[in-house]
Amino acid sequence: MDTLVHNPFFVEVPDFFGISLEALFAAKARGVWEAFERGEIDEAELAARYFKGDRPLDLTGLRACMAEAYRFLPGMESLLAELHQAGLEIHALSNYPQWWRMIEAKLTLSRFMSWRFVSCRTGVRKPDAEAYLGAARALTQPPGGCLFVDDSATNCEAAEALGMPSVRFVDAPSLRAALVERRLLGA
Structure with a gap:
């Protein structure tokens, strides 16, 4: 990401959640995304643990948001x-x-x-x-x-x-x- 393909995490994902990037970083549970990237947890566990506290994760919506935003970087x-x-x-x-x-x-x-x-x-x-x-x-x-x-x-x-x-x-x-x-x- 960010060398071949546009990474939606910095713009589209915060927009999807209706918060700023800084607020997203503050709301995310530490290490959960990284565990998902290493294949240590599945989507269900990602959805259950992504945010601190009780905020739910709309996994279907997030996947759709990201899929829509993927595009080649210019050139x-x-x-x-x-x-x-x-x-x-x-x-x-x-x-x-x-x-x-x-x-x-x-x-x-x-x-x-x-x-x-x-x-x-x-x-x-x-x-x-x-x-x-x-x-x-x-x-x-x-x-x-x-x-x-x-x-x-x-x-x-x-x-x-x-x-x-x-x-x-x-x-x-x-x-x-x-x-x-x-x-x-x-x-």
Whole structure:
């Protein structure tokens, strides 16, 4: 999220709940979403525990809100197509729950990449070292044989600390320029 696809959490989700982002952070129960992202709890438990106190979670409405908001970030669909056509292997290394399937259903990212390393499947979230090392091992690559792209400086720094080169995502044109500089794409 936030490198390929618009993340609805920061705008659409607070609007859905009718509160500000700050109020949403204050109302959420600590660690519940992260447990959902690691696949430790299912949707029913997410709905029961998402908010502190007795506030109910409209799970059906939240899923619909998020599904409606998913869209490619500007320029990313064409960049993914170019990378795929160049024969580069692309994998999602994402902190995301089973709802990645909603993104797939809407945008069919699997045309370009694998969903193999989503946190709900691996049980580990970035910036935990095992998120990066587990993916590298599964790909039979040393960390230095992979390139990690993420919008989070923390996640990029964690990858770099393990010897995995990274590119901090800002937008599609800058990412493309970084890939050209690394000779992964032609100019």
